[in-house]
Amino acid sequence: xxxxxxxxxxxxxxxxxxxxxxxxxxxxxxxxxxxxxxxxxxxxxxxxxxxxxxxxxxxxxxxxxxxxxxxxxxxxxxxxxxxxxxxxxxxxxxxxxxxxxxxxxxx
Amino acid sequence: xxxxxxxxxxxxxxxxxxxxxxxxxxxxxxxxxxxxxxxxxxxxxxxxxxxxxxxxxxxxxxxxxxxxxxxxxxxxxxxxxxxxxxxxxxxxxxxxxxxxxxxxxxxxxxxxxxxxxxxxxxxxxxxxxxxxxxxxxxxxxxxxxxxxxxxxxxxxxxxxxxxxxxxxxxxxxxxxxxxxxxxxxxxxxxxxxxxxxxxxxxxxxxxxxxxxxxxxxxxxxxxxxxxxxxxxxxxxxxxxxxxxxxxxxxxxxxxxxx
Numbered sequence: 001x002x003x004x005x006x007x008x009x010x011x012x013x014x015x016x017x018x019x020x021x022x023x024x025x026x027x028x029x030x031x032x033x034x035x036x037x038x039x040x041x042x043x044x045x046x047x048x049x050x051x052x053x054x055x056x057x058x059x060x061x062x063x064x065x066x067x068x069x070x071x072x073x074x075x076x077x078x079x080x081x082x083x084x085x086x087x088x089x090x091x092x093x094x095x096x097x098x099x100x101x102x103x104x105x106x107x
Numbered sequence: 108x109x110x111x112x113x114x115x116x117x118x119x120x121x122x123x124x125x126x127x128x129x130x131x132x133x134x135x136x137x138x139x140x141x142x143x144x145x146x147x148x149x150x151x152x153x154x155x156x157x158x159x160x161x162x163x164x165x166x167x168x169x170x171x172x173x174x175x176x177x178x179x180x181x182x183x184x185x186x187x188x189x190x191x192x193x194x195x196x197x198x199x200x201x202x203x204x205x206x207x208x209x210x211x212x213x214x215x216x217x218x219x220x221x222x223x224x225x226x227x228x229x230x231x232x233x234x235x236x237x238x239x240x241x242x243x244x245x246x247x248x249x250x251x252x253x254x255x256x257x258x259x260x261x262x263x264x265x266x267x268x269x270x271x272x273x274x275x276x277x278x279x280x281x282x283x284x285x286x287x288x289x290x291x292x293x294x295x296x297x298x299x300x301x302x303x304x305x306x307x308x309x310x311x312x313x314x315x316x317x318x319x320x321x322x323x324x325x326x327x328x329x330x331x332x333x334x335x336x337x338x339x340x341x342x343x344x345x346x347x348x349x350x351x352x353x354x355x356x357x358x359x360x361x362x363x364x365x
Contacts, residue, residue: 029139033146047139048166052174074138077131 009043013053018089021063021081028054054079062088108154112140115162122168123177127271132175190225197221213250220262227266239263258287273312281305297335303327318353325349
């Protein structure tokens, strides 16, 4: 099966990130790796999509950014979930369950 | 490889205006990219293949501009417009005050302050502090201003803070100006009124509210002229000014909405 790159997936990248950050704070590339792993290596979030999502979520105060320790190659920027982010996730998730049930009937 | 990645990122972001924001973005992108290249080489790819694959999903310069909401670098003339305006305004102040009060020397010192602003803008914190130390010694040896000259450091720190946190920079500057001017000229009162100006500017910067800033500013003017010249009876006129500004701004808003 070809790796997924569709708009449908991209449209949910905010929600995917919000879900991951419920477990622990993560830095950008770590989020990409986790999504790749959990999709059984079927979906790879592109950097450009990741950064766009992260910036949007920070502006909307769903997540907070902070600098972590120095690693090989520079400092890492970590992201953590806020209360607003958690309720955003719950809304998006409920929306998705609802949409899925309708799409299943239509497609 | 690290050098190679740094150069690539620098190149990718080179057409945008360089500031603290872009420095942070570059650092984040770089550390992520570095780790991705490391991971890819561990799976057996050559360094070159790993690098090519890693940068392939970064997007185009156009994507980057949109994603991070970056501004293009200013072109030639615009880039120096700020310096030109600075030079003209400092020269106006210098010539006017010097002609009026015959203080050509040591008023030329304000040009050192102007250069400090330019050095801080282009050279960053290190250059700013070095330059401030230079000015301090000039003031000390030439005029014996060892004590008053300390204000240069306050100015330098305000400018550095201003780059990242305009509000913090503004207040550092006001405190420096308050302490040094008051100490030199014995103006502790009513010099404290500059803090009212500070509050007005803070309201303007934080709330982006012209109306709010105007009211704070008017109250400041009212208090200033009241305390200093005992003009309480006349100065209430400034509130008519604020009210006019408020009405005008509100009318503009209405216009935009309809």
